[in-house]
Amino acid sequence: MDDERISVTELTIERLPEVVALCRRGLDLAEDAAEAETIVDTVYRRARVDRPVVGLLAVRGTKPVGVLVCSVAGQPDPPGAAYGCVDLVVVAPEERRRGVGRTLLAYAERWLAERGAREVLLAGNPPYYAWPGIDVRYTPAVCAVLALGYRQDRTAWNMTADLSYDDSPALRSTTEAERRLATVGVTVRRAEPADLPALTAFARDTFGGAWDRELVGSVGRAGAGCHVAWRDGAVVGFAAWGSSRPSWFGPMGTDPAAVGSGIGSVLLRRCLRDQRAAGIARAQIGWVGPVPFYSGSAGARIERVFLLYRKDISPDRTQTGQEPE
Numbered sequence: 001m002d003d004e005r006i007s008v009t010e011l012t013i014e015r016l017p018e019v020v021a022l023c024r025r026g027l028d029l030a031e032d033a034a035e036a037e038t039i040v041d042t043v044y045r046r047a048r049v050d051r052p053v054v055g056l057l058a059v060r061g062t063k064p065v066g067v068l069v070c071s072v073a074g075q076p077d078p079p080g081a082a083y084g085c086v087d088l089v090v091v092a093p094e095e096r097r098r099g100v101g102r103t104l105l106a107y108a109e110r111w112l113a114e115r116g117a118r119e120v121l122l123a124g125n126p127p128y129y130a131w132p133g134i135d136v137r138y139t140p141a142v143c144a145v146l147a148l149g150y151r152q153d154r155t156a157w158n159m160t161a162d163l164s165y166d167d168s169p170a171l172r173s174t175t176e177a178e179r180r181l182a183t184v185g186v187t188v189r190r191a192e193p194a195d196l197p198a199l200t201a202f203a204r205d206t207f208g209g210a211w212d213r214e215l216v217g218s219v220g221r222a223g224a225g226c227h228v229a230w231r232d233g234a235v236v237g238f239a240a241w242g243s244s245r246p247s248w249f250g251p252m253g254t255d256p257a258a259v260g261s262g263i264g265s266v267l268l269r270r271c272l273r274d275q276r277a278a279g280i281a282r283a284q285i286g287w288v289g290p291v292p293f294y295s296g297s298a299g300a301r302i303e304r305v306f307l308l309y310r311k312d313i314s315p316d317r318t319q320t321g322q323e324p325e
């Protein structure tokens with residue numbers, strides 16, 4: 001009933017099906033609504049194993065009308081700074097412009113401040129994230145966060161690889177390229193769980209520590225996968241998909257010494273082929289990255305664009321903006 005007051009409670013695992021149903025209705029972009037279950041699973045259930053996460057449920061009476069998930073950030077940026085991220089916020093379409101989003105964000109800011117955060121980011125918090133930031137087409141969300149004192153920070157984009165037709169450049173055969181690589185001692189195959197120590201060590205040593213969990217989330221998990229290139233028993237490149245969402249590709253990396261040898265495009269297209277076999281018609285190459293490489297190797301196009309926001313919530317902040325209620 002409409003005259004019942006909104007209250008906010010902490011989300012529990014038992015209520016996840018209601019949250020998924022709410023996200024299916026409330027995520028205005030069809031491609032996100034279709035993956036609502038995985039999104040909730042990634043940012044709430046899986047993320048909780050590794051980092052402090054809270055889910056907040058806004059209810060009218062007992063009916064869920066809004067949800068927010070936020071987390072303490074894993075990799076301080078800049079180092080030493082404590083910050084938190086809002087990973088998901090959705091209000092039921094019929095409940096918009098009644099202050100539900102404002103109330104949820106105020107709770108989140110307080111929860112994060114209590115855990116030492118001095119800033120809140122509306123940005124992807126790898127490895128468990130559903131978007132790099134707010135898709136520009138979620139215009140109400142952009143309006144809401146500006147009204148609530150967030151300022152725009154960075155921009156990020158995805159590229160789309162079209163897997164919907166056989167002749168797509170994203171699905172070009174890799175056989176000839178793999179034969180060429182074999183002549184210089186490089187072999188490519190699907191990664192197995194037993195490869196994880198070598199894979200994560202390669203990713204950490206070559207690119208820093210950020211991709212371990214995404215690799216763990218890709219290798220040997222249903223709705224995900226990873227391919228790896230080897231030379232002389234050592235990893236020289238990898239590409240993964242599905243760790244956060246089944247339609248999303250990444251991360252990938254080639255040993256800088258081997259860049260330009262064609263390893264990356266073979267790994268990329270092997271993953272895209274897997275994604276097509278999993279029924280995905282449009283793969284999202286997330287949060288790129290080298291646009292000319294993805295364009296050339298898979299005919300991918302920039303499509304989704306995301307705005308990243310941040311807000312100072314430190315006790316000594318001078319920035320003007322709406323205070324939590």
Ligand SMILES: CC(C)(COP(=O)(O)OP(=O)(O)OC[C@H]1O[C@@H](n2cnc3c(N)ncnc32)[C@H](O)[C@@H]1OP(=O)(O)O)[C@@H](O)C(=O)NCCC(=O)NCCS
Binds near residue numbers: 095097099102140141
């Ligand atoms: C973004 C969203 C959560 C906002 O929730 P909400 O409950 O409607 O927001 P509020 O009512 O608390 O709005 C707070 C302020 O934001 C601004 N705002 C919100 N929606 C707006 C809109 N459509 N146009 C202009 N301003 C808007 C207003 O200033 C508003 O205050 P006011 O109503 O007093 O003027 C909701 O629109 C939503 O669920 N969108 C779809 C999911 C989404 O985009 N999530 C973000 C990406 S994960």
